[in-house]
Amino acid sequence: MRALIIVLLAASILSCMAKDEATPVQKNSNGSLQSPPNILLIVADDLGYSDLGAYGSEIDTPSIDSLASNGALFSNFYAHANCSPSRTMLFTGIDSHLAGLGAMHGYEGDNQRGIPGYEGHLNQQTVSFAKLLQNSGYQTYMTGKWHLGDTPGSSPKAQGFDRYFAQMKGSPPSGHFNVNGGRKGATRAYLEDGVDRTGMPVPDDFFSSNFYTSKLIEYIDAGQQNASPFFAYLAFSAPHIPVQAPESHIDLYKGRYDKGYDVLRQRRFNKMQELGLIDKNVSLSARAPDVEPWENLTIEDQGIQSRRMEIYAGAIDNLDDNVGRLLDYLRASNQLDNTLILFMSDNGAAGFTGWQSKVLVQRYNNADNSLENLGRDGSMMFYGPGWASASSTPFYLFKRHMSEGGIRVPFIISGPGVEHHATVSREMLTIRDVAPTLLDVAGVRYPAAEFEGRKVLPQTGLSFVRKLQYPEDHTHIHQTTEVFGWELFKRRAVRKGDWKAVLQETPFGTGNWQLYDLSVDPGETHDLAQQEKEKLNEMKVAWKSYAENNNVIISNAPLRWP
Structure with missing residues (x-):
């Protein structure tokens, strides 16, 4: 078996490392020294749980699906409900309320500003x-997308990247077709190795996913003469708003969604049951409360809605083509077999509402959202809560919500040491587990208490290396007594074992704690708060424990997100 816990680096490297950061020497069973693997981490932005073929989608994603066919697909993997909190936990292995993104930067309440854990950056x-x-x-x-801060200590350079081309903000400031700074002409929206690239000239066929992939290949290729392994992070900004697709992909799905989002939800639900991702006795979640049934829409509105989903599907198809292009490069350069590859989304699909669309259209300089221009340069397209509900199948709601559709995301891992082949794992993992796992893969120890002269918090995520090495190992990484919590925009959730409690405002929730047994009801269709009052009280205690241990401060600002 190809071992995952691997690494021997040159003595000159080891000698310059602090004791608690040293890399242990590992040997094969025959005594020969091993080499550490390359690591490739790919993150999509606002990709829904069911938007990949391997997760039941009709969208053509053969490259990403091939990773699942040759590795492990996880059906029970949790991120956070929004991008920067998720990415904070991804890189640190620590809860976002402790690590600096306890609230979305710019939307902190007065009671959160100035509090450690709410700095707005790592x-x-x-x-x-x-x-x-x-x-x-x-x-x-x-x-690709950074969104973890632009202070000296939180920049990509300070956080460990030799080379980078980073979209510093949450969304492409002027869309996916250029690198401009947005309506205010902001600088430092895009940085390459510390140099401001905002507004740089780009070719006519520029598109973010294509460009970020080409840049990453350029960086990896330039480092091939170096015998050291690489860690590469490809952070697509697609399919984040504005939802756009290049001309090569914008019409690929024309006519595919004319039957509407309700039909699509059911089709994906049926496919997921066929694939073994969900049990046959599971019920499909309720439609989001702000979604009109498809049959209630006018013919004109149905046409506009169908076009929105066609463009969204084209953006994902293009993303997958770029993953394939990167895999082809690694294969041609004889690097693929020694590259551990992880793919995930940072949160659930983005179900923006009509109310917010008006704000966003103004934000993008009164965008041209005519049907002819929809999804092209100059448009400010969001595909809406109806399609986002389909992307979240079988779960309820989407991004910015603490229901399963907002926080459970696709996660696939393949490569050396992953002794899975087309395995669907129901092991519960979280985005906080990725950092400890990758350090484990590289044989690198996390600092015990200090790093570079400053005190650091301990990681709370856990390595799941043994689940990758030993598929037949049925012991769990996380114990059923462990408490998991989420909070953002006043919305809250806590999970313990198979039980989950959720607190969200109306109409998305009741305004009180609701209770679900996820083992039989992952769609959160049956609120058991009244029938299981003792369990609900237990979950409230669990929430209090999570909040106290993780510095959770509920904002005193009005809720500003739909």
């Missing part, structure tokens, strides 16, 4: 796994 109590890999001898590259 704080000094954290150290990213990229930095630790870099210190252990890895070449480190990233392209």
Whole structure:
């Protein structure tokens, strides 16, 4: 078996490392020294749980699906309900309320500002796994969305990347067809190795997913003469708003969605049952409360809605083509077999409402959202809560909500040491588990208490390396007594074992705690708060424990997100 816990780096590298960051020497059973694997981490932005073929989608995603066919697909993997909190936990292995993104930057309440854990960027109590890999001898590259801060201590350079082309903000400031700074002409929206690239000239066929992939290949290729392994982070900004697709993909799905989002939800639900992702006795979640039944729409509105989903599907198809292009490069350069590859989404699908669309159209300079221009340069397209509900199948709601559709995301891992082949794993994992796992893969120890002269918090995620090495191992990484919590925009959720309690405002919730047994009801269709009052009280205690241990401060600002 190809071992995952691997690494020997040159003595010159080891000698310059702090004791608690040292890399242990590992040997094969025959005594020969092993080489550490390359690591490729791919993150899609606002991709829904069921938007990949391997998860039941009709969208053509053969490249990503091939990773699942040759590795492990996880059906019970949790991120957060929004991008920067998720990415904070991804890189640190620590809850976002402790690590600096306890609230979305710019939307903090007065009671959160100035409080440690709510700085709006990765704080000094954290150290990213990229930095630790870099210190252990890895070449480190990233392209795409950063959204973790632009302070000296939170920049890609400070967090461990040798080369980077980073979209610093949450969404492409002027869309996916250029690198401009947005309506205010902001600078430093895009940085390459510390140099401001905002507004740089781009070719006529520029599109973010294509460009970020090409840049990453450029960086990896330039480092091939170096014998050290690489860590590469490809952070697509697609299919985040504005939902756009290049001309090569914008019409690929024309006519495919004319029967509407309700039919699509049911088709995906049926396919997921066929694939073994959900049990036959599971019920499909309720439609989001702000979604009109498809048959109630006018013919004109149905046509506009269908076009929105066609463009969204084209953006995902293009994303998958770029994953395939990167895999082809690694294969042609004889690097693929020694590259551990992880693919995930940062949160659930984006179900923006009509109310917010007006704000966003103004934000993008009164965008041209005519049917002819929809999804092209200059448009500000969002595909809406109806399609986002379909993307979240079989779960309820989507991004920014603590229901399963907002926080449960696709996660696939393939490569050396992954002794799975087309395995569907129902092991519950979280995005906080990725950093400890990748450090484990590289044989790099997390600092015990201090890093570079500053105190750092301990990681709370757990390595799941043994689940990758030993598929037949049925012991769990997380115990059923462990408490998991989520909070953002006043919305809250807590999970313990198979039980989950959720608190969200009307009309998305009741305004009180609701209770669900996820073992039989992952769609959160049957609120058991009244029947299981003792269990509900237990979950409330669990929430209090989570909140106290993780510095959760409920904002005193009005809820500003739909």
